[in-house]
Amino acid sequence: MGxxxxxxxxxxxxxxxxxxxxxxxLGRKDKSGAGNTKKAITVLNDVKKENIEEKYLVxxxxxxxxxxxxxxxxxxxxxxxxxxxxxxxxxLRTAVDVDDVRREVAIMKHxxxxxxxxxxxxxxxxxxxxxxxxxxxxxxxxxxxxxxxGHYTERAAAAVTRTIVEVVQLCHKHxxxxxDLKPENFLFANKKENSPLKAIDFGxxxxxxxxxxxxxIVGSPYYMAPEVLKRNYGPExxxxxxxxxxxxxxxxxxxxxxxxxxxxxxxxxxxxxxFEREPWPSVSESAKSLVRQMLExxxxxxxxxxxxxxxxxxxxxxxxxxxxxxxxxxxxxKQFSLMNRFKRKALRVIADFLSNDEVEDxxxxxxxxxxxxxxxxxxxxxxxxxxxxxxxxxxxxxxMLIEAVSLQLALYC
Numbered sequence: 195m196g197x198x199x200x201x202x203x204x205x206x207x208x209x210x211x212x213x214x215x216x217x218x219x220l221g222r223k224d225k226s227g228a229g230n231t232k233k234a235i236t237v238l239n240d241v242k243k244e245n246i247e248e249k250y251l252v253x254x255x256x257x258x259x260x261x262x263x264x265x266x267x268x269x270x271x272x273x274x275x276x277x278x279x280x281x282x283x284x285x286l287r288t289a290v291d292v293d294d295v296r297r298e299v300a301i302m303k304h305x306x307x308x309x310x311x312x313x314x315x316x317x318x319x320x321x322x323x324x325x326x327x328x329x330x331x332x333x334x335x336x337x338x339x340x341x342x343x344g345h346y347t348e349r350a351a352a353a354v355t356r357t358i359v360e361v362v363q364l365c366h367k368h369x370x371x372x373x374d375l376k377p378e379n380f381l382f383a384n385k386k387e388n389s390p391l392k393a394i395d396f397g398x399x400x401x402x403x404x405x406x407x408x409x410x411i412v413g414s415p416y417y418m419a420p421e422v423l424k425r426n427y428g429p430e431x432x433x434x435x436x437x438x439x440x441x442x443x444x445x446x447x448x449x450x451x452x453x454x455x456x457x458x459x460x461x462x463x464x465x466x467x468x469f470e471r472e473p474w475p476s477v478s479e480s481a482k483s484l485v486r487q488m489l490e491x492x493x494x495x496x497x498x499x500x501x502x503x504x505x506x507x508x509x510x511x512x513x514x515x516x517x518x519x520x521x522x523x524x525x526x527x528k529q530f531s532l533m534n535r536f537k538r539k540a541l542r543v544i545a546d547f548l549s550n551d552e553v554e555d556x557x558x559x560x561x562x563x564x565x566x567x568x569x570x571x572x573x574x575x576x577x578x579x580x581x582x583x584x585x586x587x588x589x590x591x592x593x594m595l596i597e598a599v600s601l602q603l604a605l606y607c
Contacts, residue, residue: 235283237295238319246318246325252278259397261285261295266330276315279326294397295324301370301399302326310361312381312394333382333389337527340443346523348481349512351443354391356508358439361393362432363499371428374398374413375435377442402429415458416448420491423459430493433502437488441467444477446526449489465491473523480507 236243246252253266256277267278286292302314313329333339336354340346358375365372374395382389398412409425411418419434421427441449449468450461467489468474469482484507490496502508565578 235286235292236319237283237286237292237324238299238317241317241319243319243321245320246278246280249318250276250278250327252280259395261291261397262326267327275330277312277328277330279328281324281326283321283323297400298397299324299326301396301401302328304401305364305368305370305396308361308364309390310357310392311364312392328394329383329392331381331383331392331394333384333386336377336380336382336391339382340527348444348478351440351481352508354443355436355440356503357391358393358436359433359499359502359508362436363503365399365432366429366499369401369403370396370399371402371408372396372399372432372435374417375432375439376414376417377439415455416450418459418462420462420465421493423462428493430496430498433488433496433499436502437485440481440488441485442527444481444485444523445471445474446523449485465489478507480505480510483507 249271250267250269253268255263256266257264259279262279262281264277264279267276268274269276281295286295299317303317305311305314307313312331315327315329318325318327340350358380362372362375372393374397379393379395380391381394382391400408402408405428407426407428409427411422411425413422413431413435417435417438419427419431422431438449450458452458452461467486469477474482484497484502484505487495487497487505488502497505
């Protein structure tokens with residue numbers, strides 16, 4: 195019988211006892227040059243290079259991001275179950291990429307122990323990868339837990355929102371902007387009903403000083419604040435992102451929605467929030483008031499993390515309506531979660547099958563097609579570009595290709 199009925203933890207415990215474990219190839223050779231003898235870079239200057247397999251048993255894959263793959267792992271000495279995010283050096287193509295990894299490690303070391311943040315154990319480095327070893331969260335993703343529950347209410351949404359904003363407050367207090375708050379970056383520690391919810395990914399986070407502004411566009415389109423798109427932002431963007439999550443928690447869909455990333459950006463700039471669709475007419479005025487003040491375009495009027503936590507809706511969270519928000523909300527959350535999971539799997543396929551040279555070819559072709567240099571390929575630009583390459587694709591195929599190009603850019607550009 196296979197492992198379909200056993201948890202990864204149970205299988206991993208058996209692997210600890212096994213003497214014939216062969217390990218994983220955490221640092222796969224670059225497909226673009228099997229004979230490449232280029233000297234491996236050093237990312238973490240204060241960490242001794244060592245083979246992670248000597249200290250940890252690395253098991254199955256748990257998840258995959260832009261640069262890192264997260265594995266289930268077990269400390270050989272204590273048998274403690276942990277998670278290991280392995281960042282392949284072959285994907286660190288520039289000095290900026292290397293600095294990003296160093297900063298992620300520095301931030302995880304800098305943030306204090308807290309029940310709402312995944313516990314960081316240590317960083318290791320070998321010739322092929324940097325490994326971030328941290329607490330294992332086995333309780334699943336935020337939306338999956340909500341969908342699985344038979345009873346989902348404003349009160350439950352308030353409890354989740356409180357945790358997310360407490361993470362924001364902790365980050366800001368310690369001079370860190372998260373920059374990538376989204377439901378996928380929060381996992382439950384375990385499968386118990388009262389399991390703590392934890393922030394797990396600080397890969398795009400950055401240190402800041404009071405008054406400092408940033409211009410780099412980072413994060414996920416649905417959750418970006420308007421000032422990010424305008425390339426002039428500070429810590430206030432985390433409150434906006436948390437507000438987007440709250441809106442989704444209450445109605446099941448993002449407040450700013452469109453078929454393309456360009457359309458989403460335009461909707462964010464317009465800032466029109468829909469409180470008419472179901473179930474908004476039955477949502478409390480206090481909840482809607484908080485959403486409005488978190489999704490406030492004017493930074494002077496947008497609430498701080500402390501002000502959000504002091505808002506009556508969260509202060510009286512235990513008194514928030516315990517009436518189910520309805521099956522339509524749970525259905526939307528399920529669809530939204532499935533869509534995001536599909537995108538992540540698509541990125542995984544792209545990451546696995548494209549070499550560095552192939553990625554560079556795609557980026558070069560994109561630059562030729564993007565004639566107005568706005569970083570976005572329109573349908574017309576793609577049609578013209580494909581004609582240059584003697585392509586005979588139909589309208590629907592062109593649209594599919596645009597979506598594929600968008601996925602590619604999200605991963606590599």
